[in-house]
Amino acid sequence: MQLSERVISSTTTRPDADIGWFAARQPAVLRFLEDRLVHAGRLWDHDAYAVALDAAQRLAAMFEEALGVPAQRISHALLERAEEAVLSEGQRAAAGAAARDGLAARQPALMVWLARLTAEPAVPLSVDETRALGLALAAVAYAFDEVASGRPVSA
Numbered sequence: 058m059q060l061s062e063r064v065i066s067s068t069t070t071r072p073d074a075d076i077g078w079f080a081a082r083q084p085a086v087l088r089f090l091e092d093r094l095v096h097a098g099r100l101w102d103h104d105a106y107a108v109a110l111d112a113a114q115r116l117a118a119m120f121e122e123a124l125g126v127p128a129q130r131i132s133h134a135l136l137e138r139a140e141e142a143v144l145s146e147g148q149r150a151a152a153g154a155a156a157r158d159g160l161a162a163r164q165p166a167l168m169v170w171l172a173r174l175t176a177e178p179a180v181p182l183s184v185d186e187t188r189a190l191g192l193a194l195a196a197v198a199y200a201f202d203e204v205a206s207g208r209p210v211s212a
Contacts, residue, residue: 062166076110076114079110079113079114079117082117082127082130083113083117083128083130083131084130085130085131085132085133085135085136086113086117086131086136086197086200087110087113088133089133089136089137089193089196089197090106090109090110090113090193090197091106093189093192093193094106094109094186094189094190094193104178104180104181104182104186105178105182105186105187105189105190107180108174108178108179108180108182108190109190109193109194109197111179112171112174112194112197113194113197116167116194116197116198116201117201119167119201120201120202120204120205123205124205128201128204128205129204131197131200131201131204135200135203135204135210136196136197136200137196138210139195139196139197139199139200139203139210140192140193140196142159142160142196142199142210143160143192143195143196143199144192146159146160146161158208160195160198160199160202163202163206163208164198164202167198167202168195168198171191171194171195171198172191174194175187175190175191175194178190
């Protein structure tokens with residue numbers, strides 16, 4: 058199930074949803090983002106985390122609109138597997154190998170949205186924060202794609 062540009066556009070232009078509802082539905086996503094963007098032993102402020110929370114909530118809304126129901130709860134193990142898959146896909150792309158079934162192949166419009174979001178976040182971020190944000194959000198997107206499509210993430 059590929060997200061259409063219409064679904065992406067309609068969910069990214071809506072007013073902010075209730076973060077409390079998202080936190081209750083997807084606690085592992087919040088912990089994962091916090092681990093990657095706050096508690097990673099870096100001297101960052103929480104700007105990247107704030108951008109990531111907003112984006113993750115919008116990712117959930119995209120898949121919910123496409124499915125017609127909220128996505129099932131994502132586990133921390135799935136997020137870690139998705140992060141490994143994103144890193145592996147990036148290494149293959151850097152080596153010139155095209156991804157046959159990676160996130161870029163599965164969700165091209167979503168990847169364009171993620172690339173724009175990380176290139177021009179709502180607040181200024183350092184280069185390292187931007188990289189960490191992009192990786193974390195790609196992993197979250199991969200995980201939502203797996204629970205929505207049933208196609209497993211593999212590193």
